[in-house]
């Protein structure tokens with residue numbers, strides 16, 4: 001097996017938004033092609049880039065101010081996420097320019113339904129996470145340290161250029177938890193913007209307000225995994241906290257960056273009617289009725305293999321409850337072909353976007369409005385960097 005993938009090979013295989021194109025440490029990588037081609041090398045070297053958002057305290061210790069965990073880290077130790085290390089009193093990110101996974105996905109897979117439907121998202125991730133969800137779908141990268149999996153050497157400018165060369169209008173920071181590769185995401189988003197490429201963060205929203213506001217200036221969209229509406233669930237199932245996520249959601253709204261929410265509905269853990277009704281009420285009151293909410297189907301995974309898949313009836317019942325609370329766009333996810341994948345105009349009920357899995361057809365959308373009643377449909381329908 002080769003230790004690199006040629007840039008030409010990647011670009012050549014990245015023809016369409018729906019392509020299941022992927023590189024990751026878990027996959028066999030194609031061999032070298034022509035010796036003159038630029039290569040995307042694997043590396044075993046961790047980054048030494050200094051981290052942002054930390055404070056130095058006594059005895060060469062530091063306090064990380066990136067996420068609400070506020071890890072206090074002694075010299076030669078790492079924070080909880082495993083990708084930030086104190087090296088003699090200087091805090092460093094070990095994954096700057098070190099993605100472990102590169103894919104080109106349909107933007108619908110994130111899922112983002114009101115953000116440039118039918119386009120490609122150049123998707124990247126590094127190792128690490130600041131939570132540990134017992135149902136994680138990407139535990140094989142999120143729960144590992146960078147040196148335990150393969151890494152590419154791909155600095156921000158090259159990452160952005162690769163997205164542009166593959167004609168991806170958007171980079172998605174996704175799969176694991178982009179908050180923990182914050183500096184890489186921030187610099188890549190800025191480099192991408194100069195090339196006319198947008199940036200969306202697919203995140204758990206577990207981040208402090210100051211770094212979040214700094215980052216949002218460079219993002220064109222955000223999707224937050226809203227795990228549940230109880231502190232108990234966040235503590236027991238995710239090793240996180242609810243309150244900071246609620247604040248992050250408000251901040252994203254305040255900064256006027258396009259936002260969608262996903263709730264993975266897990267039988268017996270977060271599928272009660274009162275909890276989801278309360279969540280919908282909070283969303284409407286704090287974020288407004290137009291934020292799309294995706295209720296997605298759980299399937300047994302990672303440490304939650306003993307719980308069965310979510311019955312579709314549960315998703316349908318909760319969708320009805322959330323719509324009844326006044327949310328305009330509530331979708332059912334991970335149930336391909338379900339009618340609740342489609343977008344209907346919230347004013348007249350006409351079909352606006354038809355979906356099947358990750359494919360979208362704009363049947364009734366004209367200039368961002370319902371073709372029938374002309375009501376504006378909230379979303380990012382045109383290139384946000386040209387607006």
Ligand code: SF4
Pocket residue numbers: 064065066067068069070071078079080081082084129130179180
């Ligand atoms: S980003 Fe990592 S090191 Fe920093 S506080 Fe969060 S878990 Fe700790």
